Amino acid sequence: MTAPGPVVYPGGAEPAAPTPVSPTGLAHRGGPANPSAEALRARWPAAVRRVDVGWGETSVLLDPAMLVDVVRWLHDDPAQRYDYLVDVTAVEFRDAQVPLEIVWHLRSLPFRRFLRLKVALVPGSALEVDSIWPVYHSADWLERECYDMFGIRFRGHPDLRRILMWEQYREGFPLRKDFPLRGRFSRSEQLRQALAANPEAKYSMDELSIADAYEDLPADMRQRIRAGEQTGE
Amino acid sequence: MGLTVSYQPQSQEGWIATRLNFLVNWGRANSLWPMPFGTACCAIEFMATAASRFDLARFGMERMSYSPRQADVLICAGRVPFKLAPVIRRIWLQMPQPKWCISMGACASSGGMFDNYAVVQGIDTIIPVDVYVPGCPPRPEGLLYGIRMLQAKVMRERMADTTVRDEMEPDPTSRLYIPPPAIDELSEPFGNSVQQTRSGL
Numbered sequence: 001m002t003a004p005g006p007v008v009y010p011g012g013a014e015p016a017a018p019t020p021v022s023p024t025g026l027a028h029r030g031g032p033a034n035p036s037a038e039a040l041r042a043r044w045p046a047a048v049r050r051v052d053v054g055w056g057e058t059s060v061l062l063d064p065a066m067l068v069d070v071v072r073w074l075h076d077d078p079a080q081r082y083d084y085l086v087d088v089t090a091v092e093f094r095d096a097q098v099p100l101e102i103v104w105h106l107r108s109l110p111f112r113r114f115l116r117l118k119v120a121l122v123p124g125s126a127l128e129v130d131s132i133w134p135v136y137h138s139a140d141w142l143e144r145e146c147y148d149m150f151g152i153r154f155r156g157h158p159d160l161r162r163i164l165m166w167e168q169y170r171e172g173f174p175l176r177k178d179f180p181l182r183g184r185f186s187r188s189e190q191l192r193q194a195l196a197a198n199p200e201a202k203y204s205m206d207e208l209s210i211a212d213a214y215e216d217l218p219a220d221m222r223q224r225i226r227a228g229e230q231t232g233e
Numbered sequence: 234m235g236l237t238v239s240y241q242p243q244s245q246e247g248w249i250a251t252r253l254n255f256l257v258n259w260g261r262a263n264s265l266w267p268m269p270f271g272t273a274c275c276a277i278e279f280m281a282t283a284a285s286r287f288d289l290a291r292f293g294m295e296r297m298s299y300s301p302r303q304a305d306v307l308i309c310a311g312r313v314p315f316k317l318a319p320v321i322r323r324i325w326l327q328m329p330q331p332k333w334c335i336s337m338g339a340c341a342s343s344g345g346m347f348d349n350y351a352v353v354q355g356i357d358t359i360i361p362v363d364v365y366v367p368g369c370p371p372r373p374e375g376l377l378y379g380i381r382m383l384q385a386k387v388m389r390e391r392m393a394d395t396t397v398r399d400e401m402e403p404d405p406t407s408r409l410y411i412p413p414p415a416i417d418e419l420s421e422p423f424g425n426s427v428q429q430t431r432s433g434l
Contacts (some may be wrong), residue, residue: 165351166316174350183350188413190350191358194315195322 014081014110026056034058036080036108036115043077044070059116067119068130074106074115075135082106082115085132088142090150092177099123102152104132121152131157149175166197254392261305261331262387263293265380268304268328270321273311275338275370282373292380301327306383307360310370312340313353325360330398333387335379336362339369 030053037051037058047066052059062070074082086105093100099120106115119129131154133139143154144163151173154160161167165174170193171184183190214222267289271279283289283297298304301324313321325334336356339345342365344354356362363386366379390397404410 164316171350179350181349186414187354187358190315191318191353192413194318194353195359197316197319 013112017110017112020112023056029054031056034113034115036074036082036113039077039080040070040074043073057114057116059118061118061120064119064121064129067117068132068135071104071106071117071132072135080108080113081110082108082113084109085136085138085142086114088132088139088146090146090152090175092150092175094177096123100127100150100152102129102146127152128155129153130155133157149173151176166194168193168197250393254390255388257392258388258390262384265292265294265305265333265383265387266296266298266303267294267335268298268301268307268324269310270307270324271310272313272317273338273340273370275310275341278370278373279308279310279337279376282376287373287377289377289380292377292384294380301325302329304328305331306333306335308335308337308376309341309356310337312345312347313356313359314351315353316351318353318359321356322359331390333363333383334360335364335366335376335383337366337376337379338371339367342367345369 033051033053037048037060040060041048041051044066047063047070048060049063050061052061071082074080084107086107087103088105089103091101091103099122102119102121104117106117107113108115121127121129127150129152131139131143133143133154133156140158141163143157144159144161146152147154147157147160148162148164162169171190172179174183185193214225217225269276269279281287283294289295301307305328307321307325307328309321325332334356336342340347340352341356342362344352346369348354353359364379364383366375368375371379405412
């Protein structure tokens with residue numbers, strides 16, 4: 001992973017950044033695209049499949065194979081500097097012929113730009129895409145949530161587990177269109193499985209990031225963690 | 234014609250016992266320590282109830298007990314997702330007897346509008362509930378009314394009647410036991426089925 005650039009706070013934007021204004025009179029379709037879209041076309045002609053502008057926001061449909069390279073370039077290039085990953089999510093459409101899309105929202109604080117990246121997965125293929133965790137470590141939980149809700153596997157993610165539903169959840173992926181609103185199991189079975197879960201087994205010391213502060217902990221607590229004790233009473 | 238008056242000490246309590254009942258119940262009803270289990274907007278109304286304008290302390294509840302070991306009444310304010318179901322169950326088991334439970338608001342009482350895969354359809358499927366307070370969320374007056382109802386319920390308890398404090402596990406060998414699949418099947422026309430969703434998918 002490359003070293004992160006200097007932190008830029010909203011007050012310290014690049015001189016080339018436009019003055020922030022409230023957008024008015026935006027068209028549903030069309031309008032000026034984010035300058036990064038043109039730069040992407042010039043630098044990665046093979047990766048960019050389509051550029052849409054809707055309500056003044058730019059969406060770029062990318063080739064899944066080159067996703068990580070493009071994102072790394074957007075992050076590192078001094079003329080782009082997308083330093084903030086806002087969200088990772090997915091969209092599934094009711095029409096089964098329309099491919100499922102995975103969406104990344106990027107923000108360039110120095111240039112005051114917002115860019116939406118999309119990757120369309122071919123219907124019938126495996127729900128897999130490369131993780132951008134090597135570029136943005138903040139993608140960790142966002143991709144876990146996307147996996148939890150949609151079942152999309154992110155290749156290269158360091159710890160791809162469920163994050164909102166409990167880890168033993170076996171009913172599927174709730175935001176998929178084939179998932180019934182009330183879940184797959186009966187209410188009594190759902191309740192039985194939920195009550196069978198051990199509340200203390202859900203959060204390890206590691207998950208509560210005590211492991212990061214391990215060296216600063218008191219000696220007795222270090223001893224307890226080393227013995228494998230879980231949090232709780 | 235002779236009239237036989239029988240005296241059965243097992244079923245009748247004397248004057249001292251009833252007065253002692255009154256004293257104990259009076260003490261319990263007016264020093265309920267609530268364990269607030271606030272998960273959603275009902276908790277905001279609960280905080281308003283505890284604050285100066287409505288002032289729970291008037292009813293002997295000035296001390297919020299954030300430890301279940303020292304609590305008397307669990308006030309569940311807000312929706313409970315399935316992920317929290319074992320947590321609220323454990324909190325209830327950690328509370329010492331005598332203990333009571335108030336289910337505050339539509340979501341805690343019935344799941345409310347959240348008739349979906351993630352939310353428990355009423356906390357009475359997990360723990361016993363004494364008073365249900367309707368509303369979405371209930372106004373502080375509503376919660377106070379529920380608390381007054383609980384106090385009236387506490388005042389009616391008799392120490393000789395230990396069954397109210399018995400904690401029963403469902404007995405599968407009992408003739409009255411209905412297995413969960415049968416309950417599901419019976420309640421299917423009323424929307425407890427997994428086959429139907431609102432979107433029609």
